[in-house]
Amino acid sequence: DADVTQTPRNRITKTGKRIMLECSQTKGHDRMYWYRQDPGLGLRLIYYSFDVKDINKGEISDGYSVSRQAQAKFSLSLESAIPNQTALYFCATSETGSKLFFGSGTQLSVL
Amino acid sequence: KNQVEQSPQSLIILEGKNCTLQCNYTVSPFSNLRWYKQDTGRGPVSLTIMTFSENTKSNGRYTATLDADTKQSSLHITASQLSDSASYICVVSAQAGTALIFGKGTTLSVSS
Numbered sequence: 001d002a003d004v005t006q007t008p009r010n011r012i013t014k015t016g017k018r019i020m021l022e023c024s025q026t027k028g029h030d031r032m033y034w035y036r037q038d039p040g041l042g043l044r045l046i047y048y049s050f051d052v053k054d055i056n057k058g059e060i061s062d063g064y065s066v067s068r069q070a071q072a073k074f075s076l077s078l079e080s081a082i083p084n085q086t087a088l089y090f091c092a093t094s095e096t097g098s099k100l101f102f103g104s105g106t107q108l109s110v111l
Numbered sequence: 112k113n114q115v116e117q118s119p120q121s122l123i124i125l126e127g128k129n130c131t132l133q134c135n136y137t138v139s140p141f142s143n144l145r146w147y148k149q150d151t152g153r154g155p156v157s158l159t160i161m162t163f164s165e166n167t168k169s170n171g172r173y174t175a176t177l178d179a180d181t182k183q184s185s186l187h188i189t190a191s192q193l194s195d196s197a198s199y200i201c202v203v204s205a206q207a208g209t210a211l212i213f214g215k216g217t218t219l220s221v222s223s
Contacts, residue, residue: 004154042200042215043155090154098143098204100211102154 003027006091006103013081014111021076021106023091029101031094032074034058034066036087037105043090049074081110113138115203117214124221128191132217134184134201142204146175146186149198149216158186158199191221 004025013019023032034046045058047066055066063085065077078085086109092100115136124130136144143162147155159170161177161184168175172195174187188195201214 040215043213045211092154097211099145099157099160100147100155100202102156104154105152 002104004091004093004101004103006089006106008106009104010107010109012109012111015082017081019078019081019108021089021091021108023074023076023103025072025074025091025093025101027093027095027101028071029093029095030071031097032068033092033094033100034064034074034076035090035092036060037090038087046076046089078108078110081108083110086110113203113205113210113212115201115212115214117199117201117217119217120215121218122220124191124219126191126193126221126223130188130191130219132186132188132199132201132219134186134214136182136184136201136203136212138182138203138205138212140206141179141182142206144177144184144204145202146173146184147200147202149200151197155198155200188219191219193221193223195219196221 007022030051033048035043037043044060048056049068052068067075089106091103094100118133145160146158149155159175172189177184198216198218200216203212
C-alpha cells in the first residue's frame with residue numbers, strides 16, 4: 001500500500017463548482033503539504049501544515065483552502081473552481097522538512 | 112531572491128549513453144540540495160541529498176556533485192536505461208529546512 005494516498009486520481013469539474021482533494025498518509029509524519037504542478041512552472045506550494053493545529057499559506061494559496069482533520073489527513077478544497085486551476089496536484093509529507101514523500105497526484109481539469 | 116535554475120530544460124539521449132544535468136542556485140543560507148526523479152504520472156522520489164560538506168555522492172548509476180563555492184550541482188547518469196526517462200527536479204533547502212526552493216526540472220528522454 002502507498003504511504004501517501006491521494007484521492008481521486010483524476011477529476012473533471014465545471015467552473016464554479018466546489019471540490020475537495022483528499023490526502024492520507026501512513027508514514028506518521030507531522031508535516032504535510034499541498035503542491036500544484038504546471039508544465040513549465042514546476043512545483044509550487046499551496047498550503048502546508050506542521051501539525052494538526054498549524055496551517056500556513058504557501059506562495060499560491062488564493063482560491064484554495066485546506067483542512068487538517070488528523071495527523072494523517074490533509075484535504076485541499078477549491079471553493080469555486082476556475083479553469084486556471086487545471087493542474088496536477090500533489091500531497092507530500094515530511095519528517096524534518098527536507099525530504100518530501102509525495103503521493104501519486106490528482107489530475108484536475110476545470111472546464 | 113532565492114532561486115534554483117536547471118538546465119537543460121529537456122534532453123534526448125540514446126540508451127547506454129551518459130548524461131549530465133545541471134542545477135544552479137542562489138539560495139542563502141544553504142542547508143542542503145536534493146535531486147528528485149519524477150516518472151510520468153507519479154510523484155517525485157528523492158534520489159540523493161547533498162549537504163554543504165559533500166562534494167560527490169553516488170546512488171547506483173546516479174552521481175551527484177556539489178560545488179558550494181559556485182553554488183552549482185550536477186546529476187550524472189551513467190549507462191542510461193529506458194527507465195531513466197523522467198523529469199529530474201533539483202530542490203534546495205534553506206537553513207533549518209524551513210523553506211524549499213524548487214527548480215523547474217529537466218525532462219530526460221532515453222530512446223532505444
